[in-house]
Amino acid sequence: MRVVFSPEARQEFEDAERYYNLQVPQLGSRFRGEIRDALPRIRTWPLSCQIEHGEIRRLTLSRFPYKLLYSVESDHVYVIAVAHQHREPNYWIDRS
DSSP, X not given: XXXXXXXXXXXXXXXXXXXXXXXXXXXXXXXXXHHHHHHHHHHHOTTSSEEEETTEEEEEXXXXXXXXXXXXXXXXXXXXXXXXXXXXXXXXXGGO
């Protein structure tokens, strides 16, 4: 199953990567790698992650305080947000 990022999720991902690279060289690359490592799990077992709200599921990253919020569609997984776990917890709900 393919994974599609919403424009907002793509922007959040890029902003976080940029932020981490400004903090420590290559830290943004490690963030990108953790996202990349999480995608096969979502592709292969999209229903394995906990439900966050309604039909929206979350995959929490291991080394960074972020979670991928996504919905399972008939032919793809739609990532709604790449959300920081400690900021505005429900800001993304209107996107679903």
